[in-house]
Amino acid sequence: MTEKVTVEIVTEVDIVTARKLGRKEAKIIGFNKVDQARITTAIGELAKNIFQYAPVGKIIIERIVKDDKKGVSITSIDHGPGILDVQKILEDGDSYGGGLSSVKRLVDTMHILSEVGKGTTIKVEKWLR
Amino acid sequence: MEQLKRDYKIILSNYIHNQNESNLYTGQNFIKRLIQKNVSPEEVISIHKQALEEIIEDLPESTIHAYDFLIEVMVHFGLKLKEHQSLLMKQEELRIEMEVAARIQNTLLETTIPNPENLDIGMVSVPLRKMNGDYVHFMHDHKRYLSIAVTDVVGKGVPAALCMSMVKYGLDTLEYANSNPSYVLEALNQLIEKSVDDSMFVSMCYSRYDLETDIFTWSSAGHEPPLYYDSREKVYYDLESKELLLGILPEVKYSQHDIKLNENDFIILMTDGVTDFRKQENFDPRQYIKELALSCRHLNAQEMCENIYKKLQVLHNYELEDDFTIVIIKK
Known part of the structure; x- marks a missing residue:
């Protein structure tokens, strides 16, 4: 049983691969259909961001446990242009940053580390209720 | 659940x-x-x-x-x-902000048409959008001199409005009703050239009227030429001037010219929104305005302005494409 999968995002096909692996993990962890769809959509949006804005990047999907809770974490790492103002990107919705605010709505927590010119790391978590 | x-x-x-x-x-x-x-x-x-x-x-x-x-x-x-x-x-937030801004602009750029003896002045100024890129500034020292600045910022909407606020501030600061028009334009040009974005230009016709001698002195910075109607000769003169817009180069010199107004003469000052007839080809808008003004010269200056505005609105099928400003002074 793998606890962690990594998908390199280079072409659009990789977005679908990341979604597929994410859904599989979400199912194994025990998320219901609606949450599976949400987790998959979040992975899809993050992967699409890499595909559209960064030359290379990857998505890491991990099973996580904290106290007696189970969940999934998705980390997106890219070496793209970076985000100048994270708060603005989240407020502005889809106009820049391709739906990061949407991803935020789908998950429980979101952390963004970004440096202009170097790249962005986004880590989101969703817990089983 | x-x-x-x-x-x-x-x-x-x-x-x-x-x-x-x-x-x-x-x-x-x-x-x-x-x-x-x-x-x-x-x-x-x-x-x-x-x-x-x-x-x-x-x-x-x-x-x-x-x-x-x-x-x-x-x-x-x-x-x-x-x-x-x-x-x-x-979008709704922006709309509300815009309305507040337009209200502030209206207050800021509010101008009172002076009402001196022996001279009749009228004005119509209508913005295309919420914010006006045209501005008319009157100043009357209640003695001998009266000044009128008709301004048009090249560009529309908020950027034009912001620029206009500065022009107004400039006019307020340096101007006295008896200042020489060429001097006012030269000083304003310096101010605008220094402080406004390179893509922003302002056209202005600045005039001073001497109520004792009826001498109208004017200077123009790339502005739509005013029309002067000489009632004795029954002819119009275009008050042409080929001088530069404000804000392009520093240290520009402007010339000024005098006209003596006689009984029943009138001068039409306007912005290019008045003469803008992009849709109609083979049509001389200035000629049309000359005829229009002649046909209603029995009216007072304010009524003339309103009449011309209404006629042009109809001609444009109620779809004017620019800020519209017209000022008429009539002896």
Whole structure:
């Protein structure tokens, strides 16, 4: 049983691969259909961001446990242009940053580390209720 | 949530057994509870699917797949809908901000038409959008001199309005009703050239009227030439001047010219919004305005302005394409 999968995002096909692996993990962890769809959509949006804005990047999907809770974490790492103002990107919705605010709505927590010119790391978590 | 699911199942089951209006109505009322509990669209479909599975035992696999598909689609639909709504909200915020800004601009650029003896002055200034890129500034020292600045910022909307505020400030600061028009333009040019974006230019016709001698002195910085009607000769003169717009180069020199006004003479000052007839080819707008003004010269200056504005509105089919400003002074 793998606890962690990594998908390199280079072409659009990789977005679908990341979604597929994410859904599989979400199912194994025990998320219901609606949450599976949400987790998959979040992975899809993050992967699409890499595909559209960064030359290379990857998505890491991990099973996580904290106290007696189970969940999934998705980390997106890219070496793209970076985000100048994270708060603005989240407020502005889809106009820049391709739906990061949407991803935020789908998950429980979101952390963004970004440096202009170097790249962005986004880590989101969703817990089983 | 569990209670909601149970209740929904009952309502759905009732409807499946009896498709009457009352069951439908109950179903619609159920929405209120969903909203209160903040249930998302995809969850509603999931609730429906689960209830259906429980009510109909041998639900075909394909139907279940179809519901899973719908859940998936709805997750995205819900997100996009939220984004769309937040965009609409932003738009509304901007609209309100714009209205406040337009009100402030109106107060800031408010101008009172002077009412001296022996000279009749009228004006119409109508913005195309909320913010006006035209501006008329009057100054009357209640003695001998009266000055009129007619200004047009090249560009429209908010950027033009911001620039205009500065022009007004400049006029307020350096101008006295008896200043030489060429001097006023030279000083304003310095100010605008230094402080405004390179893409922003201002055209201005600055004039001073001597109420004792009836001498009209004017200078123009790339502005639409005023029209002067000499009532004794019964001819119009275009007050042409080929000088540079304000804000392009520093240290520009402007010339000034004098005209003596006699009884029944009048001068029309305007912005290019008045003579802008892009849609009509083979048409001389300035000639048209000359004839229009002649036909109503028995009216007072304000009525003349309003009359010309109305006629041009009709000619443009009520779709003027620029800020519109016209000032008439009449001896």
